[in-house]
Amino acid sequence: MARNTRINLFIATFILICVGTVMIYSASSIYALERYKDSLFFLKRRLIFLSIGLILAILVMSFDYKKLRKWAKPLLAFSIALLILVLIPHIGREISGARRWFKLVFFSFQPSELANIAVIIYVADFIARKSEYIKTFWQGFVPPILVLGGTALLIVVQPDLGTVLALGIVVFIMLFVAGVRVSYLLSLVLVSLPALYILLFSVPYRRMRMMAFLNPWADPKGSGFQVIQSQVALGSGGLFGVGLGHSRQKLFYLPAAHTDFIFSIIGEELGLLGTAGVIILLIIFIQQGLKIIKNSADKFGYFLSLGLVLIISLKAIINIGVSCGILPTKGLPLPFISYGGSSFIFDMISVGILMNIARTGEYP
DSSP states (O other), X not given: OHHHHHHHHHHHHHHHHHHHHHHHHHHHHHHHHHHHSOTTHHHHHHHHHHHHHHHHHHHHHSSOGGGXXXXXXXXXXXXXXXXXXXXXXXXXEEETTEEEEEEOSSSEEOHHXXXXXXXXXXXXXXXXXXXXXXXXXXXXXXXXXXXXXHHHHHHHTTTOHHHHHHHHHHHHHHHHHHXXXXXXXHHHHHHHHHHHHHHHHSSHHHHHHHHHXXXXXXXXXXXXXXXXXXXXXXXXXXXXXXXTTOOSTTTTTSTTTTTTTHHHHHHHHHHHHHHHHHHHHHHHHHHHHHHHHHTOSSHHHHHHHHHHHHHHHHHHHHHHHHHHTSSOXXXXXXXXXXXXXXXXXXXHHHHHHHHHHHHTOOOO
Protein backbone atom coordinates (compact mmCIF):
# COMPACT_ATOMS: atom_id res chain seq x y z
CA MET A 1 0.00 0.00 0.00
CA ALA A 2 2.79 2.41 0.88
CA ARG A 3 4.55 1.54 -2.36
CA ASN A 4 1.39 2.20 -4.38
CA THR A 5 0.97 5.60 -2.73
CA ARG A 6 4.56 6.56 -3.53
CA ILE A 7 4.18 5.39 -7.13
CA ASN A 8 0.91 7.31 -7.61
CA LEU A 9 2.42 10.46 -6.07
CA PHE A 10 5.47 10.14 -8.30
CA ILE A 11 3.42 9.57 -11.47
CA ALA A 12 1.14 12.57 -10.79
CA THR A 13 4.15 14.79 -10.07
CA PHE A 14 6.06 13.48 -13.11
CA ILE A 15 3.17 14.18 -15.49
CA LEU A 16 2.63 17.67 -14.03
CA ILE A 17 6.34 18.44 -14.50
CA CYS A 18 6.22 17.16 -18.10
CA VAL A 19 3.14 19.27 -18.84
CA GLY A 20 4.84 22.27 -17.26
CA THR A 21 8.03 21.78 -19.28
CA VAL A 22 6.12 21.61 -22.58
CA MET A 23 3.90 24.57 -21.72
CA ILE A 24 6.81 26.71 -20.51
CA TYR A 25 8.46 26.31 -23.90
CA SER A 26 5.18 26.97 -25.72
CA ALA A 27 4.35 30.06 -23.62
CA SER A 28 7.85 31.56 -23.51
CA SER A 29 9.60 30.75 -26.81
CA ILE A 30 8.54 33.89 -28.68
CA TYR A 31 9.16 36.15 -25.68
CA ALA A 32 12.56 34.49 -25.13
CA LEU A 33 13.49 34.95 -28.78
CA GLU A 34 12.53 38.63 -28.64
CA ARG A 35 14.33 39.40 -25.38
CA TYR A 36 17.23 36.92 -25.25
CA LYS A 37 17.59 35.95 -28.94
CA ASP A 38 17.13 32.31 -27.91
CA SER A 39 13.72 30.65 -28.08
CA LEU A 40 15.00 27.86 -25.82
CA PHE A 41 16.20 30.23 -23.08
CA PHE A 42 13.54 29.39 -20.47
CA LEU A 43 13.34 25.72 -21.48
CA LYS A 44 17.09 25.27 -20.91
CA ARG A 45 16.84 26.88 -17.48
CA ARG A 46 13.80 24.76 -16.63
CA LEU A 47 15.82 21.62 -17.37
CA ILE A 48 18.64 22.88 -15.15
CA PHE A 49 16.18 23.54 -12.30
CA LEU A 50 14.67 20.10 -12.88
CA SER A 51 18.10 18.48 -12.56
CA ILE A 52 18.86 20.35 -9.33
CA GLY A 53 15.43 19.60 -7.89
CA LEU A 54 15.71 15.92 -8.78
CA ILE A 55 19.11 15.61 -7.08
CA LEU A 56 17.86 17.35 -3.93
CA ALA A 57 14.63 15.32 -3.88
CA ILE A 58 16.61 12.07 -4.06
CA LEU A 59 18.92 13.39 -1.33
CA VAL A 60 16.09 14.09 1.12
CA MET A 61 14.66 10.65 0.37
CA SER A 62 17.94 8.93 1.25
CA PHE A 63 17.89 9.56 5.02
CA ASP A 64 15.35 9.16 7.80
CA TYR A 65 13.09 12.24 7.72
CA LYS A 66 12.99 12.20 11.55
CA LYS A 67 16.55 13.57 11.47
CA LEU A 68 15.04 16.83 10.20
CA ARG A 69 13.83 17.46 13.75
CA LYS A 70 17.33 18.24 15.05
CA TRP A 71 17.79 20.65 12.13
CA ALA A 72 14.44 22.41 12.63
CA LYS A 73 15.78 25.35 14.66
CA PRO A 74 19.10 25.79 12.75
CA LEU A 75 17.24 25.68 9.42
CA LEU A 76 14.72 28.24 10.67
CA ALA A 77 17.51 30.54 11.93
CA PHE A 78 19.33 30.20 8.60
CA SER A 79 16.21 31.03 6.58
CA ILE A 80 15.49 34.08 8.76
CA ALA A 81 19.08 35.26 8.30
CA LEU A 82 18.64 34.97 4.52
CA LEU A 83 15.36 36.90 4.70
CA ILE A 84 17.23 39.71 6.47
CA LEU A 85 20.18 39.64 4.06
CA VAL A 86 17.97 39.79 0.97
CA LEU A 87 16.62 43.16 2.15
CA ILE A 88 20.10 44.72 2.20
CA PRO A 89 20.92 46.78 -0.94
CA HIS A 90 23.64 45.30 -3.19
CA ILE A 91 23.09 41.88 -1.57
CA GLY A 92 19.45 41.21 -2.39
CA ARG A 93 18.33 41.65 -5.99
CA GLU A 94 15.54 44.14 -6.68
CA ILE A 95 13.09 43.50 -9.52
CA SER A 96 10.11 45.80 -10.19
CA GLY A 97 10.41 47.36 -6.73
CA ALA A 98 10.52 44.03 -4.88
CA ARG A 99 13.67 42.79 -3.13
CA ARG A 100 13.06 39.05 -2.88
CA TRP A 101 15.98 37.37 -4.65
CA PHE A 102 19.64 36.55 -4.40
CA LYS A 103 21.34 36.56 -7.78
CA LEU A 104 23.29 33.33 -8.14
CA VAL A 105 25.33 32.09 -11.10
CA PHE A 106 22.50 31.22 -13.47
CA PHE A 107 19.29 31.79 -11.52
CA SER A 108 17.76 33.86 -8.74
CA PHE A 109 17.18 32.24 -5.35
CA GLN A 110 14.11 33.31 -3.36
CA PRO A 111 14.71 32.76 0.39
CA SER A 112 11.01 32.93 1.20
CA GLU A 113 10.63 29.51 -0.46
CA LEU A 114 13.17 28.07 1.97
CA ALA A 115 11.42 29.89 4.82
CA ASN A 116 8.13 28.15 3.93
CA ILE A 117 9.65 24.71 4.43
CA ALA A 118 11.71 25.83 7.45
CA VAL A 119 8.64 27.16 9.28
CA ILE A 120 6.62 24.04 8.45
CA ILE A 121 9.41 21.77 9.76
CA TYR A 122 9.75 23.90 12.91
CA VAL A 123 6.00 23.91 13.63
CA ALA A 124 5.74 20.14 13.02
CA ASP A 125 8.66 19.56 15.41
CA PHE A 126 7.19 21.98 17.96
CA ILE A 127 3.81 20.20 17.92
CA ALA A 128 5.53 16.82 18.32
CA ARG A 129 7.64 18.10 21.26
CA LYS A 130 4.98 20.15 23.03
CA SER A 131 1.84 18.12 22.36
CA GLU A 132 0.93 18.02 26.06
CA TYR A 133 1.04 21.85 26.25
CA ILE A 134 -0.58 22.57 22.88
CA LYS A 135 -3.85 23.79 24.44
CA THR A 136 -2.06 26.31 26.65
CA PHE A 137 -1.60 29.91 25.56
CA TRP A 138 2.00 30.72 26.51
CA GLN A 139 3.60 27.33 25.93
CA GLY A 140 1.48 25.91 23.13
CA PHE A 141 0.22 28.86 21.09
CA VAL A 142 2.58 31.81 21.44
CA PRO A 143 5.94 30.23 20.36
CA PRO A 144 4.86 29.07 16.85
CA ILE A 145 2.89 32.28 16.32
CA LEU A 146 5.95 34.38 17.19
CA VAL A 147 8.00 32.39 14.68
CA LEU A 148 5.29 32.80 12.04
CA GLY A 149 4.93 36.52 12.83
CA GLY A 150 8.66 37.24 12.61
CA THR A 151 9.04 35.31 9.36
CA ALA A 152 5.90 36.90 7.90
CA LEU A 153 7.09 40.40 8.75
CA LEU A 154 10.37 39.88 6.89
CA ILE A 155 8.56 38.50 3.85
CA VAL A 156 5.95 41.30 3.83
CA VAL A 157 8.73 43.91 3.79
CA GLN A 158 10.13 42.42 0.55
CA PRO A 159 7.11 42.81 -0.30
CA ASP A 160 5.37 39.42 -0.84
CA LEU A 161 1.96 39.31 0.78
CA GLY A 162 0.77 36.25 -1.17
CA THR A 163 3.43 33.99 0.33
CA VAL A 164 2.66 35.30 3.82
CA LEU A 165 -1.06 34.58 3.48
CA ALA A 166 -0.44 31.06 2.18
CA LEU A 167 2.08 30.25 4.92
CA GLY A 168 -0.17 31.78 7.60
CA ILE A 169 -3.14 29.64 6.54
CA VAL A 170 -0.94 26.50 6.56
CA VAL A 171 0.39 27.16 10.09
CA PHE A 172 -3.10 27.98 11.40
CA ILE A 173 -4.49 24.71 10.02
CA MET A 174 -1.55 22.75 11.48
CA LEU A 175 -2.16 24.31 14.91
CA PHE A 176 -5.92 23.75 14.66
CA VAL A 177 -5.44 20.06 13.83
CA ALA A 178 -2.90 19.79 16.68
CA GLY A 179 -5.57 20.93 19.14
CA VAL A 180 -4.81 24.61 19.73
CA ARG A 181 -7.90 26.31 21.14
CA VAL A 182 -10.08 27.76 18.39
CA SER A 183 -10.62 30.89 20.51
CA TYR A 184 -6.88 31.67 20.30
CA LEU A 185 -6.83 31.27 16.52
CA LEU A 186 -10.02 33.28 15.96
CA SER A 187 -8.80 36.07 18.25
CA LEU A 188 -5.56 36.34 16.28
CA VAL A 189 -7.47 36.40 12.99
CA LEU A 190 -9.70 39.21 14.23
CA VAL A 191 -6.73 41.19 15.53
CA SER A 192 -4.94 40.71 12.19
CA LEU A 193 -7.82 41.90 9.99
CA PRO A 194 -7.08 45.65 10.36
CA ALA A 195 -3.42 45.04 9.50
CA LEU A 196 -4.45 42.97 6.47
CA TYR A 197 -6.82 45.72 5.34
CA ILE A 198 -4.03 48.29 5.60
CA LEU A 199 -1.62 46.05 3.69
CA LEU A 200 -4.15 45.52 0.92
CA PHE A 201 -5.48 49.04 0.49
CA SER A 202 -2.72 51.39 1.67
CA VAL A 203 -0.20 50.14 -0.92
CA PRO A 204 -1.11 51.53 -4.38
CA TYR A 205 -0.32 48.45 -6.49
CA ARG A 206 -2.20 46.13 -4.10
CA ARG A 207 -5.17 48.48 -4.03
CA MET A 208 -5.17 48.49 -7.85
CA ARG A 209 -5.12 44.68 -7.85
CA MET A 210 -8.10 44.57 -5.51
CA MET A 211 -10.02 47.06 -7.63
CA ALA A 212 -9.12 45.09 -10.76
CA PHE A 213 -10.36 41.91 -9.09
CA LEU A 214 -13.68 43.53 -8.15
CA ASN A 215 -14.18 45.14 -11.57
CA PRO A 216 -11.42 44.58 -14.16
CA TRP A 217 -13.43 46.36 -16.86
CA ALA A 218 -13.26 49.64 -14.93
CA ASP A 219 -9.68 49.97 -16.22
CA PRO A 220 -9.35 47.43 -19.07
CA LYS A 221 -6.08 48.87 -20.40
CA GLY A 222 -4.51 49.38 -16.99
CA SER A 223 -4.98 47.49 -13.74
CA GLY A 224 -7.60 45.15 -15.20
CA PHE A 225 -5.62 44.27 -18.32
CA GLN A 226 -3.91 41.14 -16.97
CA VAL A 227 -7.08 39.63 -15.52
CA ILE A 228 -9.05 40.34 -18.69
CA GLN A 229 -6.39 38.83 -20.96
CA SER A 230 -6.22 35.78 -18.73
CA GLN A 231 -9.96 35.25 -19.02
CA VAL A 232 -9.80 35.85 -22.79
CA ALA A 233 -7.14 33.14 -23.05
CA LEU A 234 -9.22 30.66 -21.04
CA GLY A 235 -12.38 31.50 -22.99
CA SER A 236 -10.68 31.27 -26.37
CA GLY A 237 -9.66 27.66 -25.85
CA GLY A 238 -13.14 26.21 -25.77
CA LEU A 239 -13.32 22.46 -25.22
CA PHE A 240 -10.26 21.30 -27.18
CA GLY A 241 -8.13 24.48 -27.38
CA VAL A 242 -6.63 26.29 -30.36
CA GLY A 243 -3.76 23.80 -30.51
CA LEU A 244 -0.43 23.38 -28.76
CA GLY A 245 1.84 26.30 -29.61
CA HIS A 246 -0.93 28.36 -31.23
CA SER A 247 -1.79 30.68 -28.33
CA ARG A 248 -2.42 34.30 -29.31
CA GLN A 249 -2.32 35.68 -25.79
CA LYS A 250 1.36 34.70 -25.38
CA LEU A 251 2.17 37.12 -28.23
CA PHE A 252 2.84 39.91 -25.71
CA TYR A 253 -0.84 40.27 -24.74
CA LEU A 254 -0.85 38.33 -21.48
CA PRO A 255 1.97 39.37 -19.10
CA ALA A 256 3.75 36.58 -17.16
CA ALA A 257 2.36 33.97 -19.55
CA HIS A 258 4.99 31.36 -18.62
CA THR A 259 4.97 32.09 -14.88
CA ASP A 260 1.91 33.27 -12.95
CA PHE A 261 -0.60 32.82 -15.80
CA ILE A 262 0.56 29.60 -17.45
CA PHE A 263 -2.76 27.97 -16.51
CA SER A 264 -4.48 30.45 -18.85
CA ILE A 265 -2.20 29.46 -21.73
CA ILE A 266 -2.96 25.80 -21.02
CA GLY A 267 -6.66 26.67 -21.25
CA GLU A 268 -6.16 28.52 -24.54
CA GLU A 269 -3.98 25.92 -26.24
CA LEU A 270 -5.38 22.69 -24.78
CA GLY A 271 -8.89 23.85 -23.91
CA LEU A 272 -11.14 22.74 -21.08
CA LEU A 273 -9.81 19.20 -21.43
CA GLY A 274 -6.27 20.44 -20.79
CA THR A 275 -7.13 22.50 -17.72
CA ALA A 276 -9.37 19.74 -16.38
CA GLY A 277 -6.49 17.29 -16.84
CA VAL A 278 -4.14 19.51 -14.82
CA ILE A 279 -6.73 19.90 -12.05
CA ILE A 280 -7.33 16.13 -11.94
CA LEU A 281 -3.58 15.50 -11.63
CA LEU A 282 -3.40 18.01 -8.77
CA ILE A 283 -6.37 16.32 -7.08
CA ILE A 284 -4.61 12.95 -7.40
CA PHE A 285 -1.49 14.53 -5.88
CA ILE A 286 -3.52 15.89 -2.95
CA GLN A 287 -5.34 12.57 -2.53
CA GLN A 288 -2.06 10.65 -2.28
CA GLY A 289 -0.74 13.34 0.06
CA LEU A 290 -3.75 12.81 2.34
CA LYS A 291 -3.00 9.09 2.43
CA ILE A 292 0.56 9.85 3.50
CA ILE A 293 -0.71 12.20 6.24
CA LYS A 294 -3.23 9.66 7.49
CA ASN A 295 -0.73 6.80 7.67
CA SER A 296 2.30 8.68 9.00
CA ALA A 297 4.23 6.61 11.53
CA ASP A 298 4.73 9.44 14.06
CA LYS A 299 3.37 12.85 15.04
CA PHE A 300 6.25 14.77 13.44
CA GLY A 301 5.72 12.98 10.11
CA TYR A 302 1.98 13.59 10.34
CA PHE A 303 2.25 17.36 10.77
CA LEU A 304 5.21 17.73 8.42
CA SER A 305 3.34 15.98 5.61
CA LEU A 306 0.20 17.97 6.46
CA GLY A 307 2.09 21.26 6.13
CA LEU A 308 3.80 20.30 2.85
CA VAL A 309 0.60 19.05 1.21
CA LEU A 310 -1.24 22.18 2.37
CA ILE A 311 1.33 24.66 1.03
CA ILE A 312 1.46 23.00 -2.40
CA SER A 313 -2.35 22.70 -2.52
CA LEU A 314 -2.87 26.33 -1.52
CA LYS A 315 -0.43 27.61 -4.14
CA ALA A 316 -2.25 25.59 -6.78
CA ILE A 317 -5.71 26.78 -5.68
CA ILE A 318 -4.64 30.42 -5.51
CA ASN A 319 -2.86 30.34 -8.89
CA ILE A 320 -5.82 28.73 -10.66
CA GLY A 321 -8.23 31.06 -8.86
CA VAL A 322 -6.25 34.11 -9.98
CA SER A 323 -6.10 32.86 -13.59
CA CYS A 324 -9.88 32.38 -13.61
CA GLY A 325 -10.50 35.79 -12.03
CA ILE A 326 -12.11 34.44 -8.85
CA LEU A 327 -9.21 35.54 -6.61
CA PRO A 328 -7.12 38.75 -6.58
CA THR A 329 -3.70 38.57 -8.24
CA LYS A 330 -1.14 37.19 -5.75
CA GLY A 331 1.86 36.19 -7.85
CA LEU A 332 2.05 32.59 -6.60
CA PRO A 333 3.27 29.99 -9.14
CA LEU A 334 1.36 26.89 -10.19
CA PRO A 335 3.30 24.04 -8.52
CA PHE A 336 5.39 21.87 -10.89
CA ILE A 337 4.09 23.75 -13.95
CA SER A 338 4.94 27.47 -13.75
CA TYR A 339 8.42 28.60 -14.73
CA GLY A 340 10.50 29.35 -11.65
CA GLY A 341 13.75 28.42 -10.00
CA SER A 342 13.57 28.26 -6.21
CA SER A 343 9.79 27.67 -6.09
CA PHE A 344 10.03 24.68 -8.44
CA ILE A 345 13.08 23.24 -6.70
CA PHE A 346 11.53 23.47 -3.22
CA ASP A 347 8.29 21.92 -4.49
CA MET A 348 10.36 18.95 -5.67
CA ILE A 349 12.14 18.81 -2.31
CA SER A 350 8.70 18.74 -0.64
CA VAL A 351 7.73 15.76 -2.80
CA GLY A 352 10.96 14.02 -1.79
CA ILE A 353 10.12 14.53 1.89
CA LEU A 354 6.55 13.28 1.36
CA MET A 355 7.82 10.12 -0.35
CA ASN A 356 10.29 9.67 2.50
CA ILE A 357 7.46 9.86 5.05
CA ALA A 358 5.32 7.50 2.93
CA ARG A 359 8.10 4.92 2.94
CA THR A 360 8.00 4.62 6.72
CA GLY A 361 4.24 5.05 7.17
CA GLU A 362 1.95 2.51 8.79
CA TYR A 363 -0.34 1.32 6.00
CA PRO A 364 -3.15 -1.21 6.39
